[in-house]
Amino acid sequence: MFDLDQIPVPDLADQNFAPFWEGTRGNKLMVQQCEACGTHRWPPRLTCRSCRSTDVAWVDVMPRGTLYTYTTVGRATAKGFSSTPYTVGFVALDAPANIRVIGNVIGVEPSQLAIGMPLEGHFVSAGPNRELTLIHWAPRSA
Numbered sequence: 001m002f003d004l005d006q007i008p009v010p011d012l013a014d015q016n017f018a019p020f021w022e023g024t025r026g027n028k029l030m031v032q033q034c035e036a037c038g039t040h041r042w043p044p045r046l047t048c049r050s051c052r053s054t055d056v057a058w059v060d061v062m063p064r065g066t067l068y069t070y071t072t073v074g075r076a077t078a079k080g081f082s083s084t085p086y087t088v089g090f091v092a093l094d095a096p097a098n099i100r101v102i103g104n105v106i107g108v109e110p111s112q113l114a115i116g117m118p119l120e121g122h123f124v125s126a127g128p129n130r131e132l133t134l135i136h137w138a139p140r141s142a
Contacts, residue, residue: 002104004126007080012131016044019058024133027123029063031099032056040096063121063135065093068100072110080126085110091119091137107138 012021023030031042036053040061047054070089076082087105105113106122119137126132 002086002126003080003082004124005080005128005130006082007126007132007134008078009127009132016046020044021132023058023060024123024135027133028060029101029121029135030058031061031096033059033096040099042099042101061093061096061099063093063101064140065091065101065119065137067105067113067115067117067119067137068092069115070105070113072113087113089113089119089137091121101135103135103137105138106136 010017012018020030031040032044033040033056034048034051034053035055035057037048037051039048039050040059041048068090070087072085072087073081074085076084087110088102089105090100090102093099093101103121105119118140120140121135122138124134124136126134
């Protein structure tokens with residue numbers, strides 16, 4: 001479905017996202033947590049929306065959630081995503097609350113998708129040298 005070796009590699013050393021990419025490489029989903037008030041945040045930000053603190057830690061969270069919204073792409077628009085259709089979804093994590101992570105939804109036909117469907121993350125190597133690890137979402141096993 002995807003030409004994983006053709007997917008462009010972002011700047012993995014970008015200070016705002018490096019801990020996220022290091023986490024996915026180790027099959028972990030990492031998000032920011034404010035050290036002052038404990039609020040989790042995604043995507044990464046310099047300051048906490050709740051208390052404006054700049055003190056941050058990166059924490060490992062379970063890659064499990066429910067489908068919040070999605071779109072099915074019918075025409076290839078990006079390198080590495082030449083097989084269509086494919087689905088991109090926002091997944092609302094089970095915990096922490098209020099965190100939504102984007103990724104491709106795999107293992108289910110687009111016509112079978114439903115908002116609220118339970119999903120779990122799967123980590124997939126990508127990039128010309130497999131230097132990037134993406135998170136894909138699939139229906140939870142029973």
